[in-house]
Amino acid sequence: MNNIFKKRESNFLIQLIALSVLLFSIHSYLSFHFAKEVILFFPLWHIYGFHVITVILIYTLINYRESVGKTEVFNAFILGMLLKMVLIIVFLLPWILSKPEQKGYDLTNFFVPYFIFLAFEVYSVTRILQKK
Numbered sequence: 001m002n003n004i005f006k007k008r009e010s011n012f013l014i015q016l017i018a019l020s021v022l023l024f025s026i027h028s029y030l031s032f033h034f035a036k037e038v039i040l041f042f043p044l045w046h047i048y049g050f051h052v053i054t055v056i057l058i059y060t061l062i063n064y065r066e067s068v069g070k071t072e073v074f075n076a077f078i079l080g081m082l083l084k085m086v087l088i089i090v091f092l093l094p095w096i097l098s099k100p101e102q103k104g105y106d107l108t109n110f111f112v113p114y115f116i117f118l119a120f121e122v123y124s125v126t127r128i129l130q131k132k
Helices: 003-034 045-067 072-095 102-130
Strands: none
Touching: 003 045, 003 102, 045 072, 045 102, 072 102
16 A cells, blocks of 8 residues: 555544544543433444544545546445445444333434544545545
8 A cells, every 4th residue: 555545544543542532531521521421222322433433434445446546436435425324224223112111312423423424434534535
């Protein structure tokens, strides 16, 4: 692999890890102080692990395709987003089938970080596309 790929990937991973640690810390603090009595279906680390893994996979695919000279990067990004949506349904399926009593807490705990990670992912991929 070439140096451009490695440099972009390492910068992205450092930013993603920093964002993840910051968000997880804030989320854990808020949950601990304001929702102690709430029993969540998914622990926070499961949710953040899912988001981090899916963001890394999609960004790495886009970064690799762009670094080897493929011009269809946007199509790969859209395909990655569709795959991510399917994975979200698979991830949330046990919760959906359990007929949860506390729908609001679990949905908020999943989708607020999802949209933050999605915004970061779109921003990062847009930076790759703009450099052309």
